[in-house]
Amino acid sequence: MKTSDFEYELPQELIAQEPAPDRDGCRLLCMDRVTGAFEDRVFRDIVDYVNPGDLLVVNETRVLPARLLGAKRGTGGAAEVLLLREVFDREPKTSHSAVWEALVKPGKRLKPGSGAIVDFADAAGNVALSAEVVDWADGETRGERVVRLTTTLPSLDEALHAVGHTPLPPYIKDYSGDEELYQTVYSRRESSAAAPTAGLHFTSELIEKLRAKGAAWETVELEVGLDTFRIVDEEDPESHQMHTEFYTVPERTADAIARTKEAGGRVIAVGTTSVRSLESAWDVEAGRVMPCERAATSLYLLPGSTFHVVDALVTNFHVPRSTLMMLVSAFSTRENVMAAYEHAVAERYRFFSFGDAMFIH
Numbered sequence: 001m002k003t004s005d006f007e008y009e010l011p012q013e014l015i016a017q018e019p020a021p022d023r024d025g026c027r028l029l030c031m032d033r034v035t036g037a038f039e040d041r042v043f044r045d046i047v048d049y050v051n052p053g054d055l056l057v058v059n060e061t062r063v064l065p066a067r068l069l070g071a072k073r074g075t076g077g078a079a080e081v082l083l084l085r086e087v088f089d090r091e092p093k094t095s096h097s098a099v100w101e102a103l104v105k106p107g108k109r110l111k112p113g114s115g116a117i118v119d120f121a122d123a124a125g126n127v128a129l130s131a132e133v134v135d136w137a138d139g140e141t142r143g144e145r146v147v148r149l150t151t152t153l154p155s156l157d158e159a160l161h162a163v164g165h166t167p168l169p170p171y172i173k174d175y176s177g178d179e180e181l182y183q184t185v186y187s188r189r190e191s192s193a194a195a196p197t198a199g200l201h202f203t204s205e206l207i208e209k210l211r212a213k214g215a216a217w218e219t220v221e222l223e224v225g226l227d228t229f230r231i232v233d234e235e236d237p238e239s240h241q242m243h244t245e246f247y248t249v250p251e252r253t254a255d256a257i258a259r260t261k262e263a264g265g266r267v268i269a270v271g272t273t274s275v276r277s278l279e280s281a282w283d284v285e286a287g288r289v290m291p292c293e294r295a296a297t298s299l300y301l302l303p304g305s306t307f308h309v310v311d312a313l314v315t316n317f318h319v320p321r322s323t324l325m326m327l328v329s330a331f332s333t334r335e336n337v338m339a340a341y342e343h344a345v346a347e348r349y350r351f352f353s354f355g356d357a358m359f360i361h
Helices: 043-049 156-163 198-202 204-212 249-261 272-280 321-333 334-346
Strands: 027-031 036-040 055-057 067-072 076-085 097-105 116-121 126-138 145-150 190-192 214-223 245-251 267-270 292-297 312-316 357-360
Touching: 027 043, 036 043, 043 204, 043 267, 043 357, 055 272, 067 156, 076 116, 097 126, 097 249, 097 312, 116 156, 116 321, 126 156, 156 321, 190 321, 204 312, 214 249, 214 267, 214 272, 245 272, 249 267, 267 272, 267 357, 272 312, 321 334, 321 357
Parallel strands: 027 357, 055 214, 055 267, 267 312
Antiparallel strands: 027 036, 067 076, 067 116, 076 097, 097 145, 116 126, 126 145, 214 245, 245 292, 312 357
16 A cells, blocks of 8 residues: 555646535536445435434534734734644633644744844734743644743633634635635534634534434544645555544444444444544444543544544545545545546546535445
């Protein structure tokens, strides 16, 4: 197995630059995970594929306004800080300060030990938030920094919402529409640097139709980091190191999964982050998903991996050579997935975060 096995040709014009006019009006490629047979549908048709007694599990995390555009203190030079994940073990968090791992631009001028501070102004031009670059996050090889955020406003949350922007993926170039369309309709606590994009297609009305048909709906939370979407640089995918992310599986969700399995229903994961949460929470000895709160996972699912919990998967079309391509290939087969992607390209499906979806069942 090589990383290049998960590469495919994608015309740039098929990378969606904005969401579909209606969340549930995008296209849906339904694929049998065993045979590889597929058919073209519309996303709201997913109701036809969900059976009474099935359980859909979604990642209810919300995207932080984590993209901060400001100026370097002392020089006034333009600078950007992209918050990735909060660090809890360096110093106590307060209402006015916290420590985060982040990406910064320009990297050469924002090095640890240089006393670099970036200030961020609100709409009135007043500095509402500052970020001091205090350390390397993981050595100098990856380039990520540790920054200390401080504010004079009543809370950091207020400051982030005063100056921050939703961090869209880099392949979305000039989107200026409603940033709320990069949030799921059921999102709750802000804890992620990127959206669990498979869930973007659900509307409140569609969720009610699924429930009316007899399907159940439960949630997990995985704090999505940018590493989820990065391509694998190593030619041997097993050499790739997954970064740690944190996930929560409520007791009600673990119990619902146990009931669904016992009754012969399917667990349908909405998104790869839901898959990783559920499979990470599987307890081999207990033979069930165990509830947990903000547990760490670096689970890496490759062809040959065993899925203990998930029976079907709602997912978007993924970046070539990414761990997500490997996960969906593990859930079906590489051959089935690559054939489906070839069909999607030929039929002009829209790809990536704002694009169309697959239902692998």
